[in-house]
Amino acid sequence: MTATLAPMLSARLSLTPKTTLAGLLDGAWWPLSRDLTAELPALVDALDERYGRITRVMVNPTHWPAVPHKVPATGHTVHVGWFTEQDPDKMILLSYTVGRCDLLVIPPETEPAAAARLMTAAAIPGGVLTAGALMSDETATGLRMRDARSSKDAWETDGGSAPPPLRHPVVGARMIMQPGKPRR
Numbered sequence: 133m134t135a136t137l138a139p140m141l142s143a144r145l146s147l148t149p150k151t152t153l154a155g156l157l158d159g160a161w162w163p164l165s166r167d168l169t170a171e172l173p174a175l176v177d178a179l180d181e182r183y184g185r186i187t188r189v190m191v192n193p194t195h196w197p198a199v200p201h202k203v204p205a206t207g208h209t210v211h212v213g214w215f216t217e218q219d220p221d222k223m224i225l226l227s228y229t230v231g232r233c234d235l236l237v238i239p240p241e242t243e244p245a246a247a248a249r250l251m252t253a254a255a256i257p258g259g260v261l262t263a264g265a266l267m268s269d270e271t272a273t274g275l276r277m278r279d280a281r282s283s284k285d286a287w288e289t290d291g292g293s294a295p296p297p298l299r300h301p302v303v304g305a306r307m308i309m310q311p312g313k314p315r316r
Contacts, residue, residue, distance in 0.1 A: 142174060142178060143161060143171075143175045143178040144161065144163070144247075144251075145159065145160070145161050145162075145175065145178050145179075145235075146252065146255045147182065148255045148256065148257050148259075149255075149257060151258075154258065155256065155259035155260065156234065156259060156260060157222070157234050157235065157255075157259055157261075157262075157266075158235060159233075159235055159236070159255045160236040160253075160254035160255060161175055161223065161235045162240070162250075163175075163237065163238075163240050164240055165240050166197055167198075168189075168199060168203060169200050169203055172203045172205065172212070173203065173204065173206065176205040176206070176210055177205065179225065180206075182230075183225070183227045183229070183230045184227040184228060184229030184230050185227055185229070186205070186210055186225045186226065186227050187208070187210060187211065187226060187227060187228060188211045188225070188226040189210055189211070189212045189213070189224070189225050189226075190212075190213045190215055190218060190225075191212065191214050191218070191223050191224075192214065192216060192218040192219065192220040192222070193214045194216075194220040195220055195221075195237070195239065196214075199214045200212055219262060219263045219264050220264070221236060221263035221264050221266070221267045222234055222236060222263035222264075223235045223237050235254070236250060236254040236263040236267075238250050238251065243274075246270055246273075246274055249270060249273070250266060250270050253266050253269075253270075254266060
């Protein structure tokens, strides 16, 4: 009996372009779940070409229900550590060759439009916003968008409506001039 392994899903990842502008983040990662054992191998494989072999990962345990000490990756083991002082929305990955990669971690339950905005914002070269600041900004943006939608819905359902379509003049209608206004 031969066991076949399911193909590993690729990581939903956005990295800053290679440039001399250093920012606070090197990109963003949008995992499919909060299971580090299941999610880290795909992330580590995706970063291998650019950062070399990732050997250590540091997270804040706030958003991860379980933080394993070691996670098997392709051809090696990744050691995982946790620090409560670290920004809970950031993950730090260390490699032997390049050094360090800081990623914004987008919660798996995030709506695709919000995740796309966050991935774009985190991958801006020379970005000065922290992971926490990006998440706070997106939360505020999401609230403003929901408020705008709900106020429009309230207007429509509470008796308000969109303006009526413009009426076309009736063909053959006579114009009556008002006194004191010159003709054009």
